[in-house]
Amino acid sequence: MLFPSAFSVLFTASSLVYLTSLVLAAPLPQSARDKTVAPLSSSAIAAYSFYTNFVAATYCSVTKEWVCSACELIPGFVPFALGGDGGAVPYWYVGWWPAGSTVVVAHQGTDPLEIRALITDAKFFPSSLSPALFPNVSSEVKVHSGFKQAQAASAPHILAAVKKVLADRNSKSVTVVGHSLGGAIAALEAVKKVLADRNSKSVTVVGHSLGGAIAALDALYLKLNLPSNIAVKGVTYGQPRVGNPEFANWFDQTISDFSRVTNKKDVIPILPGRFLGFRHSSGEKHIKSKGKWYACEGQDNTSSDCSIGEVPNILKGNLIDHLGPYEDIWVGTLSC
Secondary structure, eight states: OHHHHHHHHHHHHHHHHHHTTTOOOOOOOGGGOOOOEEEOOHHHHHHTHHHHHHHHHTTSOOOTTOOSTTGGGSTTOEEEEEEOOSSSSOOEEEEEEGGGTEEEEEEOOOOTTOHHHHHHHHOOOEEEOOTTTSTTOOTTOEEEHHHHHHHHOOOHHHHHHHHHHTSSTTOOOOOBOOTTOOSHHHHHHHHHHHHHHHTOOEEEEEEETHHHHHHHHHHHHHHHHSOTTSEEEEEEESOOOOBOHHHHHHHHHHOSEEEEEEETTOSGGGOSOGGGTOBOOSOEEEEEETTEEEEEOSSSOOSTTSHHHHOSSGGGOOGGGGTOOBTTBOOSGGGO
């Protein structure tokens, strides 16, 4: 199984690379080239394992029984809503994590065997966010069109299903929905229900690859659409750039607790290229090797201990690093 999966990942990344030329980034102003880094402690690194397993589970056909290899490493988690079709709408789930006292929203990344997911990745042309989903968004804020469409995909059917499942205050059941059912409105309603059921004030959004981009948009979306006393945390893995500098600045101003984990020579985090007008938000945590992580200050930190410094262009990258390991945890269908 390893060879086909690795080949598929190579094919996916090669398609992205073709669409973005060679991603040889144009120089940034000096003010944007912060090279400040700080090592993470072993305890801080260990704390990420839960989020990594939540992400790994998105590739494992999560069911209401919460049974999969990654699921076993997060006992007690209660899934409340599942959605997506693995293609145009990547799989996602919403549930309650008692150990973390938080609602968790998790998004699957690109399945290299799903052509619709590849098309989503390829729609990199910048476009405006919908004010209906992102209140008071500036017209100057632009994001990757494919990521925006994947995050905004919605249908009333899943919303009705989630409300029915969670109508009973102590319900532990889940309705699984399929093709074309999912998206921002459904996730928001599911999150609201779990928050009310569990009297929680915390939401954690996680995702890998394309799912990381959707998770970043979801973190912003949820923060803008939930009560102001609800804390929203985001953790992504192998996340590509989502939007332009105006988006990155707005994101940083709105989301204060965000970690963007990048792994060694993974090339996906340097896509789409900066020369296309894209920029990462802050919060990068870069893995140099097992047990050696660095917090990279600022946006698109160019230190050699951060993603851009280690992978200045795609010719310097290693596509397999996109799957891990993230401290011994692999992400993708191989992890199942």
